Amino acid sequence: MLQNEVATMQFIKEHCSLPVPEIFAYESDEDNPVRTAYILMELLPGSVAMDAAGGYDTHRGVIPKEHRQNFYRSVAKCHVQMTSLRMPKIGTIVRNSEGGYECGPIPGIGGPFDTATAFFEAWADSVKFKWDKETITRMMQGAPIPAEQMVASIENFPSQIKAMASRLSSCNEGPFPLDHDDFLHSNIMVDEDTFDVTGIIDWEGAYTVPHELIGFPEFLSCMPASFDLPQNYDQDGQPVEEFVRERWRERGEYIEMVKSAELQDSLLSACLSSKRNQAIAYCYGAYTSVGKLGLYDQVILEIEREE
Template sequence: MEFVPGSTAMDAFGGSQVHGGAIPQEYRAKFHEDIAKIQTNMTSVRFPQIGMISQRENGNYDIDAIPGIGGPFGTAKDFFLAWADNAKFPMTDTLIRSQLSQLPLGMAEEIITSIHNFPLLFKEAVGRMSFREGPFPLHHPDFNHSNIIIDDAHRILSVIDWEGASTVPWEIVEFPMFLFTVPPPIDVPSKYDSAGNPISSEIQRRWEERLEYVESVKRVEEREYTDSRLSNTLACRDTQNLATSLRLYADVGKVGYYCRLLE
């Protein structure tokens, strides 16, 4: 894996980018195994603080403040408190209402209220929560198909577009983006049965792929590392719900019942 801050897709030589769900089914298991090794290697690169990765003139890497949040932070708690103070949902109420126009008015207003109240209620919850201590893992801001270079045999050549690379709390580490699912607490309740399992066969398959991916990470950790921080983080449903929800709130503007995450 090559780590070059500021690199882009133009850095690819002799390979092609993977877009969307373009990995054929017969290659997918091996592809996920290889990605698990890359992510395990990536999160094994750890720093004592949380912040943006910067390269100094002497070639060494250091940690700087995160735009819009601040830092560097010495603890995950400090990071989350700053996140709550600065988080802004990137969508107006008018636009939210237009997206929810098919819902009963009361339900739409409940969702809008949940979005507005989430940062303050999350900040209050942070004081009651416990977080993992550092050192903190290296984080790729868009660990997705489109930033993975493969050859004709679907072997991975490199991961690109490291601009915006940072270190993050362990509680923010997610699955690769191609294994993304909306956290059930913020999602439409009708998508799940009484036991909390997804009704959609597509979501069911994604959940199965995520379980298989965790097992792949465990195998890498057992062979090459002395801790299981990554697999434990990915296997914890509450942690994944939190990590994905924070990203969807501030970076994406995904409409949802965010305050239900805290229940």
Template sequence: MLIIKTSGSRAPAPPIVPHYIGVGLATRSTENRRLTMMKDKREIRYEKCFVLVSFVLHEGIQATMRHSMPLPPKAAPKIASRSEEEDSYTTKSHLLRYRHGKHRAGDSDATSCFQQTQWDQLCLIASDSNGHMECKALDQVASGRNNLVRLLEFSDGTRWAARVNIKSQTSGRSELKSEVAAMQFISDYSDLDAVVPEVYAYAFDNDNPAAVAYILMEVLPGIVAMDALGGHKVHRGVIPRWCRPNFYRSVALRHIQMTSLRLPKIGTVVRIRDGIYESGPIPGIGGPFDTAAAFFEAWADSVKFKWNEDTIRRMMQGGPIPAEEMISMIQSFPSRIKAMAGRLSAHNEGPFPLHHADFLHSNIMVDERHFDVTGIIDWEGACTVPWELVAFPDFLQAMPPSFDLPENYDEHGQPIDDDLKETWTWREEYTYMVRSAELKGRMLSSCLASKSWDSMIEL
């Protein structure tokens, strides 16, 4: 989150590269009161913090903002062994089994999407895009929250992935168009294209012979890191320790390549014509933006708080401050951000780096032998962002100590929990890996270094 601290009438603190992808405000009270809030069924107490306000933003701007607390990884469609908690399937029959029986949230949408798709027509489209080679749809199917994937196979044995948009034609079109442009941008201008699927054909709405919006793309080698080596059943979604050095080193290299792709303005990626790209508007905010300050001002004008007033009143019952006072602070927060927007960024003008909206191991593919990165998927929501919104991969996120429970730290201010201690150690190591691999500029390592343990305990 972007944390801005003020104390009384003092001037705001210098720009701080945000720890999480999101925006919050912490205002130190002279009474040093403790705020207790319930969020996602977790109790969060912030010592030395009067209020920390988290905003839930429009789905289309996940590339620039996210909740202040880490969220469960978004289910992404994968052609791989699935973990127990993912909304995905391995076969066509498994997917269609949910049509008349009980199904989980999203299952009926995926089933309806599968049945709406004219697979024979989609195979003909694929054939036309691949030298008129005979093509058939295989039984392997995977489903996520927003997309459905089915493997297509050609007569020479090569395979493509057909990814179909489950969302409605209206809500998904702009995101799909931006995602395709982002992958094409990477392919044209970065070595990162080695781990990003090549796009062969696409349609952004249902007005085509396949009757759905789709992308036909390369099938990347490897397996999703979260599913590797037995998946969630074996290591509960955490990268095994012996894999981490090489995996983090490989991710760091790709992270550098990603942030080295830049555009003059902040916004989604728009393809004008072959090889020519520019920034476009961010759904729910607007733009594109020439400066970070303009982006933060627009964000402040458009942001919506997650909970309504009645919900906040229920949450604050028995809390340390009256609910009405909390509501007042929430309502005034956007205007306070807007008032200091010009002072939030140390790099107010572009170019601005490309950012992946869900950069975590459920969207990173690896070879299971060495855990080298073989692919990065799910570029939906990718856009260029202020440097203040560049952060660690989500599997290395950690709560700043100043806003965590004080009992989680010893008398020397060090984490008591071994896992938390290990996370901070790996953050330092990851920053070193990035710095060692950067050839010039060192912008990414500088951003990450500002979120080091020493920097965080000063907040």
């Protein structure tokens, strides 16, 4: 993993102006004088956005409203650069024997993969949900839907994805864009006065992905309506909670900022604008990383309706 992170940052440094630390030295093997793996890298200016403007105690981890527009605009420019970095296959960034770059296997999934179909099939075969049936049942006590329905929705999701793997992606073959798997404001450094991005860190889990897995930065994450309980939306399909309505508005504004920053093509804005793509991206992260309970079966139905 450390070698992948180093290779990814070096790849970025060589191919665009995305602000990542320069690597001075590293050791991936513990058999060295300091007896541990390490990376010696550049100290970037600024603070992580999570800690800026008074930190968590002041704004509870939320970007202050007076800084959001500039922060979002600066992040959008970085996001465009990130997804403009593409490789022929889906996988982690690794160094080859000639000193260049190629794709390597993704931990827990395998690869590298020549097609999005092969990736989704491998993911479906390898993924394990965080919670077992008994734990899910306990978590669902007092919930508005039966625990059995939730368990079935979760257990069936990988096989449903595998069954439609060949139809999931609009771009089955490469090149595939680079994605930061934890694109959150705790990994984005900013100037504390302006909230302009000064650096992006923690590239350990980055890899190239199918277009359908390109999502919003985590601070703009929002579950698809089909994944959520119906009572959380009004008759027009709008969120009942003001917080969610604001998040929807901010996502729309972010897409416009991305469009303004795009030069090479409109891949990122197209991915973010696609309701179908964002449903797939959200469910992939929710299932793989956090074990989030939700109506995965309803998302599958939504995807099928839009085919």
